Amino acid sequence: MLDDMKRKAAWAALEFIPRHTVVGVGTGSTVNHFIDALATIKHEIKGAVSSSEQSTAKLKDLGIPVLDLNSIDRFSVYVDGADEINPDKHMIKGGGAALTREKIVAAVAETFICIVDESKQVPVLGRFPLPVEVIPMASSYVARELNKIGGRAVLRAGVTTDNGNVILDVHDLEIRHPIQLEAQINNIVGVVTNGIFAIRAADKVLVGTPAGTTILK
Numbered sequence: 098m099l100d101d102m103k104r105k106a107a108w109a110a111l112e113f114i115p116r117h118t119v120v121g122v123g124t125g126s127t128v129n130h131f132i133d134a135l136a137t138i139k140h141e142i143k144g145a146v147s148s149s150e151q152s153t154a155k156l157k158d159l160g161i162p163v164l165d166l167n168s169i170d171r172f173s174v175y176v177d178g179a180d181e182i183n184p185d186k187h188m189i190k191g192g193g194a195a196l197t198r199e200k201i202v203a204a205v206a207e208t209f210i211c212i213v214d215e216s217k218q219v220p221v222l223g224r225f226p227l228p229v230e231v232i233p234m235a236s237s238y239v240a241r242e243l244n245k246i247g248g249r250a251v252l253r254a255g256v257t258t259d260n261g262n263v264i265l266d267v268h269d270l271e272i273r274h275p276i277q278l279e280a281q282i283n284n285i286v287g288v289v290t291n292g293i294f295a296i297r298a299a300d301k302v303l304v305g306t307p308a309g310t311t312i313l314k
C-alpha cells in the first residue's frame with residue numbers, strides 16, 4: 098500500500114520535468130520509482146545529476162546518462178523524497194544516509210519537487226530521528242553537543258556515507274523552528290550537514306494517497 102502511494106507520487110512528477118534539460122535526482126525507495134518513470138522519457142532529457150551512488154547505479158542501469166554536477170551551472174528541477182514534511186514544506190531527510198549530496202544537488206536546482214506517500218506528512222518535524230552527517234573523528238563530540246540541544250544522538254551502526262562519514266540519528270527532537278535549528282546544527286564543528294531541509298524548502302509536494310496524487314504548491 099505504502100509502496101503504491103510512493104509510486105503514484107513518483108510517476109506524477111514526470112509531468113513537471115521540462116524536456117531537453119538536465120534533471121536532478123534524489124535517493125530512496127520513492128525516487129527509485131521516479132527513476133523508472135524517468136527512463137520512459139530518457140531520450141527527451143539531457144541526462145541526470147545524481148545525489149548518491151545508489152541512484153547513480155540505477156540511472157546508469159536504465160541507460161540515463163549521469164552528469165557531473167560541477168559541469169552544470171544551474172538546472173530546473175530536482176526530484177526527491179523525504180522522511181517527514183510539514184505544512185511549510187520543510188523536510189527531514191537522510192533516512193538513507195544521502196542527505197549531504199541531496200542538499201548539494203538541491204542547492205543547484207531552481208525547483209525542488211518533493212515526492213512522498215501521505216504517511217510522511219506531519220504537523221511538526223521530529224518524530225523521525227534527525228540524521229546528521231559527521232566527520233568520523235568528531236562523532237562523540239558532536240553527539241554531546243546534539244544532546245545539549247535536547248536530542249538523544251545515536252550513531253547509526255554499520256553505515257558509512259558516500260562521502261566516507263558517519264551518521265548520528267537524533268531522537269526526541271520536536272522541531273518547532275526548523276530554519277533556526279538547521280543553521281544551529283550546521284554550526285557544530287565536525288558536522289558536514291544535517292537532515293533538516295528548511296532553509297531551502299520544497300517548492301512543490303506531490304503526495305501519493307490511496308485515491309491518487311495530491312499536489313501542494
Ligand SMILES: O=C[C@H](O)[C@H](O)[C@H](O)COP(=O)(O)O
Nearest residue numbers: 125126127178191192193195
Ligand atoms: O537519504 C535518503 C533520502 O533523504 C530519502 O529521500 C529519504 O530517506 C526518503 O526515502 P524513501 O523514499 O525511501 O522513504
